[in-house]
Amino acid sequence: MDYQFRETEKKWQQYWAANKTFKVENKSDKPKFYVLDMFPYPSGAGLHVGHPLGYIASDIYSRYKRLKGFNVLHPMGYDSFGLPAEQYAIQTGQHPAITTETNINRYREQLDKMGFSFDWDREVRTSDPSYYKWTQWIFLKLFDAWYNNKSNRAESIDKLISEFEKNGNNDISAVHDEIENFTAAQWKNFDETEKSRILMAYRIAYLGEAYVNWCPALGTVLANDEVKDGLSERGGHPVERKLMKQWSMRITAYAERLLQGLENIDWSDSLKEAQRNWIGKSEGTTIRFSLQNSDDYIEVFTTRPDTLFGVSFVTLAPEHELVDKITTSSQRAEVQDYVTKTKNRSERERQAEVTRISGVFTGSYVIHPFTGNKIPVWIGDYVLAGYGTGAVMAVPAHDERDFRFATHLGLDRPQVIEPNITHDFGKGSWDAKEGKLINSGFLNDLDVKSAISCCITEIEKQNLGKGKTNYRLRDAVFGRQRYWGEPIPIYYKENIPVAIPENELPLVLPEVDKFLPTETGEPPLARAKNWKYKNLFPLETTTMPGWAGSSWYFLRYMDANNNTSFASKDALNYWQNVDLYIGGSEHATGHLLYVRFWTKALKDLGYINIDEPAQKLINQGMIQGTSCMVHREVATNKIISVGLKSNYNTTLIHIDVNLVDNTEVDIEGLKKWRDDFATAEFVTENGKLICETAVEKMSKRWYNVVTPDSICEKYGADCLRMYEMFLGPLEQSKPWNTNGIAGVSNFIRKLWKLYHNNGKFEVSNENRYKGRIKNAS
């Protein structure tokens, strides 16, 4: 008799569920251990075999830790707000809540089959009002907070207001948007609108302005992904870069702490490196270039003030606010033409296509602060509005992008650094921070490093600018022009944004007739009947982004059913933070930065006492699909086995990977699978049709999706779990290939047989080898 995995697995899965074997308490004499998986977005396609890889690893570790005497928190839930459900709703009219519920049920069924030891009593769903109530609550806490540079933490906005009342904002050192100075007396005289505007410049969750890809025809904002050559991918409508009011999060206030915090956590070096690069700390200085015949100036940020004497032009981003102002009448037509063309290309395209250099002269000049020379001001789309000041001082001899721009447009490339090795300045720039300064006035003969500090000192002395640390990290836009997300708990009283009192949360997502923007381009929530606070004040119509709910879910698991707080103090104190976090590396700079940010902010405000969400993190690799393709003769319906393909002129057709055993195609199955194969003629080798294989992303499109259910059905959950672990190092990406699974299945059967005789469990102390092997011990 063989191992009957179906009965055995079913029996134990039912036992675990009935006895709540994996339910965990928030109190225990045992030491705690928190093992967390990145929770899934419940998509309509269900789980494929790639998804559970991390769950299997974490489940094994959880079980191990339990056996080692730990009280293990190992929960699971769903990141259930998101675009696909909304997109589906737009197409079918089906409410996203219904699709989401269906998908979750399917996920749960699949997860249960795999025998995970989750404590399902702690399940969370980000789209559930009992959950997003607290997401909204956290939003309000961040709305009522500002970042005090003196204490280096977020503090309550009340403290800031009382400081304004006492001393105005002169003594305040905060991370904030640009704001004029005012005294206590002035503050007291400001009206509500003015006070609101000023406070908004300080709040951590704030209504600010940000550039977005606005598509008037679709009435919505698009991701860079959805924009191609200034047109929307869907429909091909024009898209414009537009400065729009947007709820945002002042994550930049935490740039330095997010950087420093990496030192104390056990995450992979590559992941830390990715976060460091994303934060992009660079030290340099601002410099103002006065415009000729004008009081205006252009401010640039540079990390290379040593090359200041090598500036041969200044380049503005097409979106720069001065573009319109400084363009001379003779250049106006050309500039306008260029600006409309380029500023609507996505940032991605602008950076990616370095071969497509373009720029246009504004007609204006700035004055070099040290030489007094006239320097032309250009517009170029390689300069991004969102980074630094949206303007660069171009030093073509010592910056590669400036070099390309200058060469293309025939501009000067004055050399100011003499490299210590020979370098052909006709062929490229010398970017290295090495060499001796020449042609640089007071900087001559200095090495690069001393020149940098010397120049900053001089710039500050002459009040031309200020030494500054710049971060590439930008504040995170927090509003989305979408339906299926958390409503932002804000209403407008005479255009002043006001927080909804926290005891009135949750602000529940309203019903709408269609999941589309209104005719006037307002987000879908504007369609809701009477979307007003107290029937009077209009409510915010944008919703929160996908990362809102996932930025704190690890805390909710600690006390998932708490109605009076996001989690009790006791639970928070007991569980602290995640000991082992497993998830995909695609979240390296999104989710994993945001969750660290919220953790630090919540700590500052006194709600938790941990500084980092996860002590150890492992990125499981992605499991790719193995696609199968058959050869079909061009213009006929002959399917050719691989070995014979050289006799024919063929194209490759993807076929369902489930119809293939190794590389042999199940012809009868193929005929049933799609009509065009039913009538096809098959040219086989020894009666077999052999196909080609290729490694591709696992996706419906390539017919290479293998579901865990089908594997569990055929081989059992233990076999699936063991096989996935056997596939190779957890961190590495690897293609799924069902071929090897028989070996694991055999192993499990052998193991079972070792302890069973005629289907009965049998273990004895007798020496199995007694009398069979000489000198057996």
Add this chain to the structure above:
RNA sequence: ACCCGGGUGGUGGAACUGGUAGACACGCAGGACUUAAAAUCCUGUGGACCUUAUACGUCCGUGCGGGUUCGAUUCCCGCCCCGGGUACCA
């Protein structure tokens, strides 16, 4: 374009700090057992050459091209290909 990974037999992969490349396993082939099959056990298994066949032996081989070294999968330089990310996919 930029940032982070990866590329080793038919397959998954191993090789620790520069020291016998291919551990371990899957698959495949041959054999034993069996009426037969399954299961189990044993043997072989990077490629080419030499050889009747073995043994012995020779050459090539870790994406490509160079370099450093007595010695390179490992270190350096320059490329190619694949995956992920690039801020409104999650």
